[in-house]
Amino acid sequence: MSRIEVRLAALLHSYTRGARTVKASGATLGEVLDDLERRYPGIRFRLVDEQERLRRHVRFFVNGADTRSLATPLGAGDKVYIVGALSGG
Amino acid sequence: MPKTTTRATPAARSRLMLLVATRKGAFVIRGDAARQRFRIDGPHFLGHIIHHVVLDPRDKQTLLAAARTGHLGPTVFRSDDFGKTWAEAARPPQFAKAAEGVTPRAVDHVFWLTPGHVSEPGVWYAGTSPQGLFRSEDGGRTWHGVAGFNDHPMYGKWAGGEQDGTPDGPTTHSIRIDPRDARRMYLGLSGGGVFVSDDQGAAWRPMNRGSRADFFPDPYPDYGQDPHCLAVHPLRPDRLYQQNHCGIYRMDLPDETWVRIGDNMPRDVGDIGFPIVLHPRDPDTAWVFPMDGSDVWPRVSPGGKPAVYVTRDAGARWKRQDRGLPRAQAWFTVKRQAFCADGFDPLGLYFGTTAGALWASTDEGGHWNCIVPHLPEIYAVEAAVI
Numbered sequence: 218m219s220r221i222e223v224r225l226a227a228l229l230h231s232y233t234r235g236a237r238t239v240k241a242s243g244a245t246l247g248e249v250l251d252d253l254e255r256r257y258p259g260i261r262f263r264l265v266d267e268q269e270r271l272r273r274h275v276r277f278f279v280n281g282a283d284t285r286s287l288a289t290p291l292g293a294g295d296k297v298y299i300v301g302a303l304s305g306g
Numbered sequence: 307m308p309k310t311t312t313r314a315t316p317a318a319r320s321r322l323m324l325l326v327a328t329r330k331g332a333f334v335i336r337g338d339a340a341r342q343r344f345r346i347d348g349p350h351f352l353g354h355i356i357h358h359v360v361l362d363p364r365d366k367q368t369l370l371a372a373a374r375t376g377h378l379g380p381t382v383f384r385s386d387d388f389g390k391t392w393a394e395a396a397r398p399p400q401f402a403k404a405a406e407g408v409t410p411r412a413v414d415h416v417f418w419l420t421p422g423h424v425s426e427p428g429v430w431y432a433g434t435s436p437q438g439l440f441r442s443e444d445g446g447r448t449w450h451g452v453a454g455f456n457d458h459p460m461y462g463k464w465a466g467g468e469q470d471g472t473p474d475g476p477t478t479h480s481i482r483i484d485p486r487d488a489r490r491m492y493l494g495l496s497g498g499g500v501f502v503s504d505d506q507g508a509a510w511r512p513m514n515r516g517s518r519a520d521f522f523p524d525p526y527p528d529y530g531q532d533p534h535c536l537a538v539h540p541l542r543p544d545r546l547y548q549q550n551h552c553g554i555y556r557m558d559l560p561d562e563t564w565v566r567i568g569d570n571m572p573r574d575v576g577d578i579g580f581p582i583v584l585h586p587r588d589p590d591t592a593w594v595f596p597m598d599g600s601d602v603w604p605r606v607s608p609g610g611k612p613a614v615y616v617t618r619d620a621g622a623r624w625k626r627q628d629r630g631l632p633r634a635q636a637w638f639t640v641k642r643q644a645f646c647a648d649g650f651d652p653l654g655l656y657f658g659t660t661a662g663a664l665w666a667s668t669d670e671g672g673h674w675n676c677i678v679p680h681l682p683e684i685y686a687v688e689a690a691v692i
Contacts, residue, residue: 228377259394263378266412267400274377301377 219293221249226300232257241297246277247287249297264299274302322648323388323690324656325359325369326664330682332356332371334389341654341668344677350389358643360419361690362445364427370446372416372432380415382432384446388692397448399432399440401456411436415474418643419446420481423488433478437465437495439507454508455493455501464512464529470497479642480536484543492546494533500548501529516564518552525552534580535642542589545620549582549594549642556621567621571596575608575615575626581645585653585670590620593627593647593671595640595657606637614655614671630674631665638663643686650691658684 224238233239239256243249247269254261264275269287271277277284278298279291291297322337324344331349338344350356354373362368369385371392382395404410413434422429422441432440432449439452455461465476477496484490489506492513499514512529519531532551539545544559554568554577568577578599585591593616598604607613613628638659648654655667664678664687 228375258396259381259398262398262400263381266379267402268404268410268412270410270412272377272379 219244219291219295221291221293221295221297223249223253223297223299226298228301229260229263229299232260232263243291245287245291246279246284246289246297249291250287276300276302320650320691322650322654323361323692324664325361325686325688325690326658326678326681326684327356327359327371327643327686328658328662328682328684329355332359332389333678333681334359335664335678341648341650341666344666346678347389350392351383355415356685357415357417358419358686358688360421360688361692362421362430363690364421364424366690366692368445370419370430372419374415380413380434382416382419382446382449395442395447395449397450399434399438399449399451401438401451411438413438416440417477418479418481420483423483424485425488431481431483431491433481433493435471435475435477437461437476437478437498439478439481439493441507452507454503454505455510458510464498464501465495466497466530470530472496480533480548482536482538484538485540486543490543492536492538494536494548496534496551497530497532499529499531500533500536513557513562514564515562516557516566517548517550517555518566520552535582537582537584537592539584539589540586545589547582547584547592547621549579551578551599553577554579554582554594554621565621567617570617570622571615571624572626575613576600579639580642581640581657583645583647583655586647586649587651587653588618591616591618592621593645593655595645597639605639607639610635610637612636612638612659614657614674616671627667627671628674629672630667630676637661641685643688644684646687646689648689648691654689656687656689658687660684 241249241252324335326333331352333348336345357372359371371383374380381398383392385392401411418433420431428445430442439455440449442449480494482492491503501510502513503510533548536548546557553566555564571577579596583593598608615624638661640657645657653670658664662681666677
């Protein structure tokens, strides 16, 4: 199982007890989010809805490239960045 | 903070907490025994959109808060220590995974929280947007859909589409339980109407006869109305009131017909508004907060002159109560969850405005004081006595 570096925007730091970057395991973006959920309960549902859709106002980048698919493949050394999209007021 | 001359007589050891949900977080406002001085505790969840904060009246300890942010999905937080610490629900309200060919539904936000019947400690209900009804049997830690409503064959017709919802989305609200019978439940859909169940949510039917829906070709459909707020009187549960998009109504069961008591409001004020509050000891007394529902629906105080209106004869007559409120150029309104009563004698009333001010009266609306002036836009105010 690949070890992935996940960088998290401030809106998720309450789940990671302040950690900005964490390591997670998984061969896809979905598996990495599953692993995050095991360690930080509740975090996944804030990012993915019950129909397995990434939430509209959260953006996911893999090695700098925007993705909207939980099936996005990941390998060792890949970097995931989860950030709040521009929204609200 | 203005002083009030009213003498209030809450029970000596009782303390008032006002649970204020706002667009930017939650606040707990603690009142002294005389309801003269208030202390602000918060913000909790600063930056979160908080739709409702409710204390369980059965244990007087469990607080639930319905939360989301502009980015993150919806959840429910729980506190056992009056907000010192919060824990997130292990399973927040969420629809079932959609089957092939079925339009998938996802909870956008939890809008409404209702503690269950007194005979069922730990049971809570939640109403969501889009419309959904959820039940927890463990004090809000895990939630499951009430299939009798969420999967009802008529759900699609009752709930309608996006065009039938509020600007913040279609909403399930006003989950009311008959104090005599845990199986008898009511809820309101905006839009959709008032619905009733006699078997704890297994089966539902519309209960809208007599209430108008001006926005349909047939203004008296079986369903599709827009009840803004529904209330059941605790001492006479066969008496229901609703502040509807199209007027103020009362129903006296077993006659399942809504009577438009708002026709007795002053014509220049009208009978449009969001909230309705009942006197817990007098089924004939109710308060509303009218707003401008003319023209393009400004949804602000008519003429910029905010006022509460009270009836003490079940809607036959209404009296304006505006002492202490701004006299002019005040363009706010009060949302459906943002007006409440505290249960003391004389009854205390509290409302929060879309402009972020929290107002109080300790003499049943006779005089009003602004007790907190500058909160974010207020979505809900609940009075809890501990």
